[in-house]
Amino acid sequence: xxxxxxxxxxxxxxxxxxxxxxxxxxxxxxxxxxxxxxxxxxxxxxxxxxxxxxxxxxxxxxxxxxxxxxxxxxxxxxxxxxxxxxxxxxxxxxxxxxxxxxxxxxxxxxxxxxxxxxxxxxxxxxxxxxxxxxxxxxxxxxxxxxx
Ligand code: HEC
Numbered sequence: 001x002x003x004x005x006x007x008x009x010x011x012x013x014x015x016x017x018x019x020x021x022x023x024x025x026x027x028x029x030x031x032x033x034x035x036x037x038x039x040x041x042x043x044x045x046x047x048x049x050x051x052x053x054x055x056x057x058x059x060x061x062x063x064x065x066x067x068x069x070x071x072x073x074x075x076x077x078x079x080x081x082x083x084x085x086x087x088x089x090x091x092x093x094x095x096x097x098x099x100x101x102x103x104x105x106x107x108x109x110x111x112x113x114x115x116x117x118x119x120x121x122x123x124x125x126x127x128x129x130x131x132x133x134x135x136x137x138x139x140x141x142x143x144x145x146x147x
Contacts, residue, residue: 025081030088033069033076040065041131048125056117059124063114066131070107074100089142099142106134 023029040062046052047059074096082093092099113127 025076025078027085027087030073030076030085033073036065037069037135040069041128041135044124044128044131048121048128050121054121054124059117060114063110063127067107067110067114070103070110073103086146087144089144092142095141099138102134102138102142106131106138109134 043052043058043062047054052058077088077092077096077099079093082090109130113130118124118127
């Protein structure tokens with residue numbers, strides 16, 4: 001009886017883990033994280049270009065989003081999730097250390113900028129250049145064009 005209960009518990013945990021994996025490691029999950037990055041970078045760009053007024057809270061939120069996304073993004077590329085995503089290059093799994101390092105670098109850069117928050121639109125523009133080099137550098141190698 002007791003064993004059955006334990007076995008049932010293990011089974012349930014197994015199901016829960018499978019359910020998480022079904023969502024993780026898909027194009028949709030990866031894309032959702034990157035779209036957050038895109039929106040955050042867009043908010044910074046609007047301030048840098050003077051389309052939106054300087055707003056420290058908006059800048060902080062955008063930088064926090066980028067830093068948090070950078071921390072979890074590589075988790076979406078576990079072994080066994082290599083296929084079925086036309087936007088993710090096989091090179092990611094071949095060079096996982098480099099891929100992770102690039103994501104970590106983006107996160108560190110975002111945190112550094114957060115700690116010394118840009119004081120005006122020009123400062124936000126400079127920050128965006130630093131961040132954008134990370135985005136572009138990784139995309140060039142690891143993101144495939146889908147159209
Ligand atoms: C560590 C590598 C890496 C970094 C750094 C990175 N990206 Fe990406 N990005 C990717 C990959 C890989 C994809 C394709 C993901 C997929 O669909 O599987 C992608 C896709 C995207 C997309 C398309 C999402 C969609 O499906 O519509 C956007 C937008 C994007 N990235 C924005 C950014 C921005 C903005 C930054 C910087 C703040 C950034 N990325 C930094 C690797 C990276």
